[in-house]
Amino acid sequence: MKQAGVFRHAAVRLLGLIPTLLVLITIAFFLIRIAPGGPFDAEKVLPPEIRANLDANYHLDEPLLQQYFRYLGQIVTGDFGPSFQYKDWTVNELIARGFPVSATIGGLAMALAFVLGTLIGTFAALKQNSVIDYSVMGVAMLGISIPNFVVAPLLILGTAVYAGWLPAGGWDWSWQRMVLPVVTLALPVVAYIARLTRGSMIEVLHSNYIRTARAKGLPERQVIRRHAFKPAILPVISYMGPATAALITGSVVIERIYSIPGLGSYFVQGALNRDYTLVLGVVIFYGIVIVVLNFIVDLLYAWLNPRIRYDEAQ
């Protein structure tokens, strides 16, 4: 892969980020405003004078377009503004506190899923159509189909409530509290990666260059490791971009069941509370993460697949 090509590619991709984000911000900004109700609507109606003071404090009394441009001006300086719901925090602080938690759990889950998934997938591919293949893939299929809001309570009941091995939830950065959420989050991804790997591994194993490698008398382990593995995980890599983005930005289900202070709940809670600034902040942040991860996936892809070279594509 030639250096200049990579840099040019990177620059184009990063520049492309700006209009993408602008469209994203604009749609998100007006969409959440179209939703009925506002951040200060509650069971108890506020006295009009207090409501007026609150609106003025958050500039909600200004025309919508003016608020939009005020918001754009604010984001350029990297300021997402104060949260409506969590009044002691700015959105920047909430993201800064929530993201490390979600990224840790999501990152660990993805690492676990990648290792287990590719191993299982490769194994199944090597024993194609055998009993082992069917049973392993059958279990994987279960992993995809059982939703995590079923798996998680069962895990809690077994390992925390009855056995007492692990805490039932909460967060203090200890590994004990990470085990269950990481496993729950990883299970469906393991299954998905295993299926992807198996499929493409079978295809690769039938290709001519593998036959050549075998004909040269290479041991099967080397054939797999040196020649088959890299091309076989290509579909896994392209799946991992958006999947990692989804995992490290937090899952609302996991966070609620295990009481974890990650980013995922902000997205849902923010929308339900009409916490305008929080929703927008998280949307923008999520957008950036996705674009960056897709970019990394592209680079990995080029490294793994000799057929893609960005300098040639230009």
Next chain:
Amino acid sequence: MHSPLKRFCAVILAGLAVVVAAPVLHASEILRGLGPEPDSIHIHQAQGLAAVNLLRDLREGLVTFDERGDLVPGQAGSWEILDDGKRYRFTLRENARWSNGDSVNAEDFVRAWHRAFTPETAAATAGLLKDVVNASEVLKGVADVGSLGIKAVAANVLDVTLAEPAPWILEILAHPVSYPLHSSGMDDPLRAPVNGPFLLVDWTPRASIKLTRNPHFHSTDSMQVDSIEYFPIEEPAAELSRYRAGELHITETIPAGRFKWLESNKKEDLRVYPYLGTFWLGFNLRDSTLGYSTELRQALSLAINREILVKTVLGAGELPGWSVVPPGITGYEPARMEQSEWSQQQREQEAVRLFEASGLGRDEPLLLELRYNTSGIHRRVAVAVAAMWKQVLGVNAELINEEWKVFINNRSMGVVTQVFRGGWIADYADPSSFLDLFLGDNSMNYNFYRGADFDMLMKSAAVASGRSRMELLQQAEARLMQDMPIIPLYYYVSRHLVRPEISGFAENVRDVHLSRYLGVKSESP
């Protein structure tokens, strides 16, 4: 011999031992669930129940609550009620101190109130002090904050002046919005002194809040517990798991639908107490059909079998509701509808009679929309009510389920609503906290009920006092039940799980359980 392998095994085993060991709850530390993350730990921003409960452990107002939720002297050691209930004179305790040792002065209260009422503070709860002289003028910015009805008469004497007598004001003085502010002007409990039973030691948002006993608190000697750890747990099911795993002493609630299981498996831990709240269905009286006929509304009310509703649909100790004001307010007997004494069969016969008297019949079935905000309980109640209406009156009810903000928006607009979920939890233990909602000019009167008699009775109650006030309020409530702008369905209960060794968690209609009264009974397993 210390081979690396052995050492490695030892570390692993030690690790496992730590994991496997059952969680140990320390006697002097109590672990409590808090419900959702507090919306703020600042006295003028805190709104939600979680935040208010937390602040009640960190700070104290002129008045506070005892174990049973009754009002007792807080920072004020005593008070006099002057000028026919329009002026309250508080004398602060001699030993009322901030956590840095400074004494709490009358000036600290004045400072705090002035800040709460400054428009820039935008304190959402300042409305609770609406009865204080000049409250709304100051909030609007048309009167100077100095004209607010609070004055430091001496270093330890404080006068609060009201525009009209408001006997419930004492309870408002126990709410964070009326707490004092230290002369540093800061109210962040992590940095500025507090005046309550506990100090805030550590706050990890959405994970844990640690408190420790404040040695300068006036009643610190009577406290048994040294520290409290609160866990904000949004999901009741998650809270239950953590309680069962031994990670909590007290939960904030129990998950809907687990009541029966808990009753047979954790009977000793289950604490279900009457709570000052009523669940009802509201009628939009602007609707041509519903607004037109009192008989129709009465019929719809009588057709609902509340006993079945509380026993089989809700089933967590709720009580059938026949009045707006729930029982449990000292000195007040709710004006229950006379039909509450009847058998359900009698009620249903009467329902049919009234229904026909309103000019409707089974031949042309009435179609009603029953609207509620998304929630398992609300849906089940709505389904049951619709079935009862269908069976007794032949009324077809269409269930409409809306997201919370959409629902409250529709309800306050009153354009599309017909019958809707409603209810109220007392701001303060006084019938007016419920009855005021139905005044013609109340912005929360989503029924658009305009009762001239009711308004008049409420007006006379406002200037009366003592027993005659309560009697007038009761007459107003009886009138309200005749006009039936709402159907009361049931009275709320508070629900907690409390480990048997915990003491000081007493039955109380306000559901206020200050941590300072809690303790651990001897050594229990």
